[in-house]
Amino acid sequence: MILAHELTKSFGARRVLRGLDLAVEPGAITLMVGANGAGKTTTLRILAGLARADGGTVTICGHDLEKARGAALARMSFLPQAPRFHPRLTTGQTARFYGELRGRTRRDVDAGLDAWGVLEFADVPTGKLSGGLRQRLALAVFALADAPVLMLDEPGLSLDPQWRRSLQDFLVNEAERGRTILLATHLLGEWEGKADRCLLVEHGRSQGELPPDRIRDCFPRLERDAVPSV
């Protein structure tokens, strides 16, 4: 379970989060949608412990992210919007590094690379992978954590339709296993009818929920940019 209460964050004079609350339940896929600049990435980075909020609290599976940081971080896996790896390390070296951090065997790592179709690139430096292949490596690393809380920032953008479908199947299955899944996306059509909940973020605040089977109809303004005023 992910709980956030009254999150605030500013970059200089720009107030990006203005008291954002959210509660994300286990056993479901919860989308976070909103216009460009609404604050989705900022929220996810705070929830993942990569950025500090100016105010508010975050709890991951009952562990306060400030007071019990290690316990909270150990229960989550985060896929950033543009994952970056050391360009000279190979796909296999990269996955094994993260696998070791999470206590996975070499066999688990290879199975993960295979599941995401990148085992055949195990000896290729990550700097030479295409964008989609790099994203599939990132997904393999993300999945290796086998964490109860999964957070993803626009995971499908660089994937071809077949792998976007595989990603969806993976997340539906993880939700059925009881994982807590929070995913920021603009690919609304793909998730209609697949996600369980859809949280709307506008101008750094939660603005309620959209029906998960009619997301596009309910929020046509997502087509436009809407950068919050300072």
Ligand SMILES: Nc1ncnc2c1ncn2[C@@H]1O[C@H](COP(=O)(O)OP(=O)(O)OP(=O)(O)O)[C@@H](O)[C@H]1O
């Ligand atoms: N490091 C930063 N320094 C300054 N401003 C930032 C920084 N990171 C984000 N912002 C600003 O915060 C606002 C929210 O950005 P954020 O990336 O959270 O939005 P988003 O909802 O994820 O948008 P998108 O849909 O375009 O990915 C934007 O106005 C952005 O320019």
